Amino acid sequence: MSRLGRAAAALALSALAAACAIQPDTSPRDIPNADRALSDPFVPAEGGETAGSTRVYLVKESDDGTPQLRAGLRSVEPTPSGVMSELLKGPNGQEEDEGITTALPRGLVLRSARTGGGVLTVDVSSELLDEPAPKLQLAIAQIVFTASELEGVREVRVTVRGTPRPWPDGEGELRTSALTVYDYPGLVESAQPAFPPIPSPQPAA
DSSP states (O other), X not given: XXXXXXXXXXXXXXXXXXXXXXXXXXXXXXXXXXXXXXXOTTSXXXXXXXXXXXXXXXXXXXXXXXXXXXEEEEOSOSSHHHHHHHHHHOOOHHHHHTTOBOOSOTTOOEEEEEEETTEEEXXXXXXXXXXXXXXXXXXXXXXXXXXXXXXXXXXXXXXXTTEEOOEEOTTSOEEOSOBOGGGSTTOBOOOSOXXXXXXXXXXXX
C-alpha cells in the first residue's frame, strides 16, 4: 500500500473509533445510586429490598443501648457468594430509617466464599483489620450468623486476603479456630415477644 493509501486508512480508522466511543454528556445529569455504587468505591451499595426468605444479620441497638444482631430478609439465591455479598451491602433505606446499621466497614470486598466439610471460608479485603475490637466482634458475628443460615454450614472461617486471622468471640477472646453461632451467646436479638406477667389469682371472697 502506498504512503497516501496508508494515511487514508489511518484517518478512516480514527473516524470510526471516534464514532464508536462513548460521548460525554452535553449537560450535568444525576447518576442513580445503584449505578454510582458500581463505579464509586466511596458510595456503598444499598442492601436489597426486605423480602424473600434468605436471612442476613445486621445490627440494631436494644432498648438499653446494647448493640445486637437482627435478621433481615433478602431475595437472593442461598449460595455462599450471593448471601455474603448481600450482607456486605448493609441495610436498605427502610432498615436505616428504623435504626438498623452494620458493623462491617465501608468498602469491604468479598474475595471468595467456599464451603468444604461443613466449613464456610469467607475471604475478604483488608478493611476489616482497621475496625476497633467492639465493632470487630459484631462484624465477625454478622458474618458467622449469616453464613450459618446456609444449608450444610456448621462452622465459619474468616480470612483476610487468604490469610487466617484471630477473631474475637462473644467474650472478646481471640480465636484462631473456625467459629460457630454458639461462640456468640446472647448477641442476637430475641424473637420471643415480651409477654405480660401472668396475674396472680384473686383470693376467694
